Amino acid sequence: MTSGRRWEQVGRSGVYLLGSLVSGVATVLALPLLCILRLARFWANWHRERASRLLGAASASRPVRRATGRRAWAGPVTVRTSRALLWLPVNAMTGVVFGLPALLCVGNVVLAVIATPLWWAFGLEDRPRLFIDVPVTGWATALTLGPLQILLLTALAYVAFPPLARAHARICLAVLSDSTEEQLAERVAVLTRTRADVLDAHGAELRRIERDLHDGTQARLVAIAMRLAVARQAFSDNPRDERLVEELLRDAHEGTEEAMTELRGVIRSVYPPILADRGLDGALTAVTTGCGVPTRLDVGDLDRVPPAVEAVVYFAVAETLTNVTRHSRATAAGVRVSRTADRLSVLVTDNGTGGADDRRGTGIAGIRRRVLALDGTLEVDSPAGGPTAITVELPCGW
Structure with missing residues (x-):
């Protein structure tokens, strides 16, 4: 991995961890509200999507099939209610545990960036402290400890942020994704509904083909047979009336072409x-x-x-x-x-x-x-x- 891509990954991981910290605190503060099932599922879905994006994997949500209705495929699967409710305490704990180190790291880098050139602007009792408890009292301390803190914490972020973010994302997907047994049960249910849909569609297709052949092609063939019978009878009764026989044969020929066109249409509907x-x-x-x-x-x-x-x-x-x-x-x-x-x-x-x-x-x-x-x-x-x-x-x- 190139250095540029690594730093991009570090940045994305840092944003993800800070977002997890905020969402964990928000979960604690809004826990009664999030216990509403619709909101809990929405909250869980949002976390699952962001975890999937971070890992660069296909979203754990898959299209879900409904048995019948206007929308047989209705977008991403909603997290199961039980898993959405389980995610609330897990998110409150993991969000703080994984996000707080990121906040401390980023916060102390920002503190060092500000304190190094502007330490003198703070009052004597409010001087910024580097390395947790070392007050900045002069340029020597600022120019020595400030860059050193920035360098060490930046290196720590470079090394630790991506694995921390991936660990949190994997925990999120492990909690919110269906188990193997649940996926198998869902798959069996989907296949059962699909089989019923296929049988219904097959029956409807057979009825359509039968209707097209009966009402269209068969009716035309009967009409052709009748015209030919009339033409033969007319020829037998009056062989010299060529005009009538010709007219009947022309109608029979046109009917044959129309019947062939309809028959080709039926064949195309089966397999073009x-x-x-x-x-x-x-x-x-x-x-x-x-x-x-x-x-x-x-x-x-x-x-x-x-x-x-x-x-x-x-x-x-x-x-x-x-x-x-x-x-x-x-x-x-x-x-x-x-x-x-x-x-x-x-x-x-x-x-x-x-x-x-x-x-x-x-x-x-x-x-x-x-x-x-x-x-x-x-x-x-x-x-x-x-x-x-x-x-x-x-x-x-x-």
């Missing part, structure tokens, strides 16, 4: 052939090119992506851009697809009027079902007035 032909990059290029709003596409190096994930990404982007065209009144949109380790991220943005909400039937609920089926996450940021950003993350390491 363009993915097999052109891959995810080519399929997304076709979708963004055909969008009614100018759309910029940025696809990173995705390596190998499972077909199921490709299909969900394709449907998510296609449905979202359809919503942009129909509802957002946007003049520009963007699609960015990237991969980090085993997570595939899709970000779709537009500069429209915002207010995207799956309760309005804009297709977000369908996207969410597909994403949840693969244990992914969906976040919608669409304030009234815009802009809108929809983020999808999917596991793709299997």
Whole structure:
């Protein structure tokens, strides 16, 4: 680690320790108020986030899935109530224990910085004291002990602040993070709800396909068969009436083309052939090119992506851009697809009027079902007035 980065770490650690001291004292003073469950969880969440940032680790909070409803993914997990309440006395104690040495160190450095050039400005009985109990009575003492105290305490801070801050942060995360058993129980509950969602989505998809085939393609094929039967009968009754037969055959031909178009639409809704032909990059290029709003596409190096994930990404982007065209009144949109380790991220943005909400039937609920089926996450940021950003993350390491 370079010297500059080390000093930056020392500074961040010092601020963290002083903040922990302040929060520990505040916890003691406001303990009755913080025993309110909502405030206790907020207080605990704030400490967990700052501890995670200090350690440079991913936040201990993870997206939490709800079984159903408007927001199947609802931001960071709130610390469990029992752990939030446990953190109150732990924070009061550890904040003071870890923060007080930092305050003494920083305070005495500041004292030495002030006392060295300005010792004479204090009264005889109020002369500053260096090294705890050595009064500054002259320039010799000031110029000798002042810089020495600054140097020693700065060296102490350089060595001690980072490990002290990391120790406090680890204690914080140990108290506030779920145990292995709790994480496993939560995971089992999430998978149970996900399985139910997948079964519901699968059933709805089968019903949709059946409805499309029955009401659309099958009806057209029946009409074609009837026209062909009438044409054959007309030809048998009056072979010279070529105009009637030609008209009936033309109607049957047009009906066949319409039936094929509908059938292709149903097939695309199951698995788009363009993915097999052109891959995810080519399929997304076709979708963004055909969008009614100018759309910029940025696809990173995705390596190998499972077909199921490709299909969900394709449907998510296609449905979202359809919503942009129909509802957002946007003049520009963007699609960015990237991969980090085993997570595939899709970000779709537009500069429209915002207010995207799956309760309005804009297709977000369908996207969410597909994403949840693969244990992914969906976040919608669409304030009234815009802009809108929809983020999808999917596991793709299997």
